[in-house]
Amino acid sequence: MSEQGGRSDAGELLTVRGLVAGYGAAPVLHEVDLAVPAGSIAAVVGANGAGKSTLLRALSGMLRPVAGQILLAGEDLRGVPVEQLVRRGMAHVPEGRGVIGELTVDENLRLGGLWRRDRADAGRARDEVYQLFEPLARRRQHLGHQLSGGERQMLALGRALVGRPRLLLLDEPSLGLAPRVVAQIMALLRQLRDSTGLTVLLVEQNVRSALSVADQGVVMALGRVVRAAPAERLRDDVDLRHAYLGF
Amino acid sequence: MERFVFLTFDGLSRGAVYAAFALALVLIWRAARIVNFAQGAMAVAAAYVAYSVTAATGSYWLGFLAALAAGLLLGAVVDRAVMRFVDHTSPLNPVIVALGLVLLIQAVLGMIYGNEFRPAGTPFDRAALTVGGFAVVSPYDLFVFATVGLMMVALAWIFARTPVGLRMRAAAFAPEVSRLLGVNVGGMLALGWALASGVGALAAMLVIPTELGLHPNAMDLVFVSAFTAAVVGGLDSPPGAVVGGLVVGLVLSYVSGYAGSDLTPLAVLVLLLAVLLVRPGGLFAPVTARRV
Numbered sequence: 001m002s003e004q005g006g007r008s009d010a011g012e013l014l015t016v017r018g019l020v021a022g023y024g025a026a027p028v029l030h031e032v033d034l035a036v037p038a039g040s041i042a043a044v045v046g047a048n049g050a051g052k053s054t055l056l057r058a059l060s061g062m063l064r065p066v067a068g069q070i071l072l073a074g075e076d077l078r079g080v081p082v083e084q085l086v087r088r089g090m091a092h093v094p095e096g097r098g099v100i101g102e103l104t105v106d107e108n109l110r111l112g113g114l115w116r117r118d119r120a121d122a123g124r125a126r127d128e129v130y131q132l133f134e135p136l137a138r139r140r141q142h143l144g145h146q147l148s149g150g151e152r153q154m155l156a157l158g159r160a161l162v163g164r165p166r167l168l169l170l171d172e173p174s175l176g177l178a179p180r181v182v183a184q185i186m187a188l189l190r191q192l193r194d195s196t197g198l199t200v201l202l203v204e205q206n207v208r209s210a211l212s213v214a215d216q217g218v219v220m221a222l223g224r225v226v227r228a229a230p231a232e233r234l235r236d237d238v239d240l241r242h243a244y245l246g247f
Numbered sequence: 248m249e250r251f252v253f254l255t256f257d258g259l260s261r262g263a264v265y266a267a268f269a270l271a272l273v274l275i276w277r278a279a280r281i282v283n284f285a286q287g288a289m290a291v292a293a294a295y296v297a298y299s300v301t302a303a304t305g306s307y308w309l310g311f312l313a314a315l316a317a318g319l320l321l322g323a324v325v326d327r328a329v330m331r332f333v334d335h336t337s338p339l340n341p342v343i344v345a346l347g348l349v350l351l352i353q354a355v356l357g358m359i360y361g362n363e364f365r366p367a368g369t370p371f372d373r374a375a376l377t378v379g380g381f382a383v384v385s386p387y388d389l390f391v392f393a394t395v396g397l398m399m400v401a402l403a404w405i406f407a408r409t410p411v412g413l414r415m416r417a418a419a420f421a422p423e424v425s426r427l428l429g430v431n432v433g434g435m436l437a438l439g440w441a442l443a444s445g446v447g448a449l450a451a452m453l454v455i456p457t458e459l460g461l462h463p464n465a466m467d468l469v470f471v472s473a474f475t476a477a478v479v480g481g482l483d484s485p486p487g488a489v490v491g492g493l494v495v496g497l498v499l500s501y502v503s504g505y506a507g508s509d510l511t512p513l514a515v516l517v518l519l520l521a522v523l524l525v526r527p528g529g530l531f532a533p534v535t536a537r538r539v
Binding site for chain 2: 060062082083084085086087091092094098100101102103107110111112114115159163
């Protein structure tokens with residue numbers, strides 16, 4: 001593992017070693033190493049096709065890795081079924097957000113807490129999400145497909161938060177959203193990190209906003225990690241930006 | 248007028264059974280995107296279990312409960328042991344497998360029970376009561392209405408109000424996302440099959456005594472009517488299945504009452520064809536595109 005972000009003293013929540021994964025015979029990810037300290041925000045950036053979404057899918061078990069190791073708080077996740085990962089504290093908000101359009105806003109949120117034994121706290125978490133996202137509270141009984149893009153992102157994020165995850169995997173949270181909404185969501189992630197110690201791994205094409213919110217930046221290209229460093233250092237590295245990030 | 252009233256109640260009574268059977272088809276369609284052509288044979292198998300239990304214990308009600316239990320179990324087994332392994336790349340595959348199941352189940356029932364009609368008893372009298380001079384409805388018809396109504400309320404409550412119902416709907420609409428949220432999608436699918444098959448068994452228990460009796464092929468024609476009912480209502484709509492069932496029941500009753508019972512199988516097919524031509528998605532199909 002190369003350089004780390006500033007919060008490594010808290011210990012690593014997510015550790016990835018030599019991860020190889022892909023679709024069919026050809027791997028998309030080649031020997032990916034990654035470490036995300038607890039209570040920090042890591043942003044995986046890179047061009048389209050760099051393997052960012054594939055990385056998240058492999059982490060959350062939607063895609064079975066060919067080789068390598070994924071540790072969540074030191075526990076090996078090999079062979080753990082997808083539906084069990086949420087019980088280990090991992091929440092994955094997939095690309096396209098995964099709001100279930102045929103269910104109401106309230107049903108989507110309840111679904112996020114159904115696996116929990118502590119029903120009372122699941123209810124409290126749902127109330128907190130409604131406080132956090134005002135527009136959702138006003139549209140509880142609306143169907144998912146009646147929501148705007150920004151509301152859907154709020155709902156997908158809120159639904160993950162109802163499970164009170166330790167690690168939040170976010171795939172392209174800024175996709176298709178107005179800059180103002182993106183800024184709100186990024187600010188919220190920071191706030192959650194500070195108030196609850198939430199750890200976030202987000203994958204973004206919107207490099208500028210991702211690196212502005214993250215503690216640690218990971219640059220991927222063609223299925224490999226080419227650089228991992230504190231986010232502000234990546235922001236200031238002109239050569240790197242030109243070579244891999246295109247701004 | 249008296250004849251019309253009688254035919255209407257008779258049609259509603261048959262229609263209630265078609266509605267239940269159509270609802271079972273809709274449940275599996277929504278959960279697994281499979282039209283379960285084996286449903287008739289599965290329901291008959293459950294009815295034979297009831298027959299055996301009733302013959303051994305002398306109690307209709309023990310047989311009734313046994314049929315429900317057998318239906319639930321058979322549905323889960325068919326999903327876990329057969330349908331789960333069917334390749335879904337072509338929608339024809341599950342259809343062919345379901346038809347194979349029909350042959351298998353009917354052959355096994357024939358080997359065990361023989362291919363003759365056996366009389367099936369009813370817990371209530373089937374002679375119509377006269378109300379205000381009209382012969383309207385039999386105690387057994389009332390039992391059919393009450394049972395089907397109760398079952399529909401129970402299903403609606405399970406799906407709309409309970410956590411497991413929410414899981415089942417989520418698993419059907421978005422299996423991948425549901426898994427990420429901790430839903431055991433495979434288990435929900437098996438449960439969906441079990442519920443549908445239980446509903447089918449219930450419908451078979453209600454309808455078989457009013458037809459020729461118990462036979463491995465006893466539900467074949469009922470299946471055609473119920474399938475029509477499901478298509479009339481739209482395969483995706485549970486309320487549509489109920490309305491479709493009642494419509495088909497009424498149409499068949501009027502046709503057989505006024506035009507002769509020889510024409511009823513033809514009437515079903517004409518209705519099916521008409522709906523497919525005019526509204527292929529069914530009367531209750533949502534107007535807007537479903538997927539976003």
